[in-house]
Amino acid sequence: MDAYLGERLVSKNLKDGLKVFVVPKMDYNKVFAMYSTHYGSVDNEFVVPDTGEQIKVPEGIAHFLEHKMFDMEYGNVFDKFSELGASTNAFTSYNYTTYLFSSTSKFEENLKLLLEFVETPYFTKESVEKERGIIAQELEMYEDEPDWQLLLNLLKCLYHKHPVRIDIGGTLESIQKIDVDTLYKCYNTFYHPSNMVLFVSGCIQPETVFEIVEKSRQAKASPLKAEIKRIYPDEPPTIYKPSHTTYLDTAEPLFLMGFKDIDVGYDGRPLLKKEIATDILLEILLGRSSKSYEKLYEEGLIDDRFSFNYEGQKDYGFCTIGGETPDPERLHKELEQIISDSLSKGISSDDFERVKKKHIGEFIQGFNSLEFISSAFVAYHHKNVNIFDYLNILEEISFEDVTKRLNTFFNLSRHAVSVVMPKEIMK
16 A cells, blocks of 8 residues: 555566556446557567577568557457447557556456457457558558657657657558568567566456456466567667658647757666656646746747646656647747756756646645556556556655756757758748
C-alpha cells in the first residue's frame, strides 16, 4: 500500500518472465488493462537472442506488427471484444507497443481475449499484403497531417541518424520490404514474456487476474538465451540542421521549437528525476502562470493551444515548445530571448516551490483515472521505473537540481525549429 497515494499495487512474476501488476480499485465499475511489449519503432536493428544473428529490419515493422496482431485465424479480434461489450485499441510508440481494453462487464472474458490475441501471432502472405495497403493509406494520410509533420520535421532537424527521426509507421518504401518471416522474427524476439508487462486496474481482485493469466498461457515460452541487444547508430551531439519549413492545409502557421538532450545513456530513477526536473523547468519558464506566457499571449503570438513537453528515453531526449502563431519568426526570437534571459538571470526559488507543489497535486489527481494509472505505469515500466516512486523522487528534487538542468539542457546551439505554413501563402 502506497501511504501517499492510498493505492495498493500487487505484482507477480511468472515463470516465463512475464510481469503482472494490478491496482485494485473496487469502488470503480470499470476495468482497464494494458498488455505491452518493450518494442517500438526505434528498435530496427538488434541481435536475435536465440541465434546471435544481428539483423536490420525495415522501418515501421513494429507498427506493422501491431496492426497484424488483431488478425486471428477465425477473423478480426475487434469483433470479439465488441461482442463482449469492451472497447479495445493498440498503439505503437518509439519505444513500446501496447494493446488495451476497457470494459464495465465480463472482465474475465475480456482479459482472456487480450492475452489470447497478443500471444497468438497469425500472419499469412495474403493478409500481410492486404495490411500493407491499409498502412500505406495511413502513411499517406499522415503526410498531410500538419501537427504530425510539424513534429516529424523537428526530429529530423534535431537528429542525424537516430531512428527517432523516422516516422513510427515507416515509409511507403520501407513497408514494401516487410514479409511474413521478418514479422515472425520480430514477434519471437520482442513479444517474449520476459520483455512484456501486463497491467490491470479497476474493480478486479489481483488473485483473479493472476489465476486467469496463469491458466491462459498458450504455451510455455522457453527462457531467452540472452538479453535482447538493441543496436542504435552513433548519434552526434550536434543538431542535423537548424530549421525546416513546409506548406500544408492549415488555417494558421504552426511552430515547434525543440532542444536536443545529450545527457542520455541511463534509465531508472535517474532518468525519472531528470524528466521531472525538466518538466518543472519548462513550467517555470513557459507555464500559464509565468510572465513569459502572459507576455506572449497578450502580444497575440500564442493562444490556448500553446504547449510544451519533454520526452526522455534511455537513448535520446528532446523537448518541444510551440503551437499556432500568426508570426513564427517573431515567436522564435521571443522564445530564444526568454531562454537567454533565464540562462543569464536564473529562475526564482518561489516559482520552483509553486510549480513543484502543482506537480504533486496533478500527479495525485491523476490517480482518479484508470487510464492515467495504466498508461503512466506501463510507460515508466519500460524505462525501468516504478511510477509509484514518482512522488518520492519529486520530493527529492531541489532548486539546485532544476537550476543545473537549466544550464545544461537549454543550450541554444542544440535547438531547431519546425514550421508548417498555410498552403495558400505559396500561391
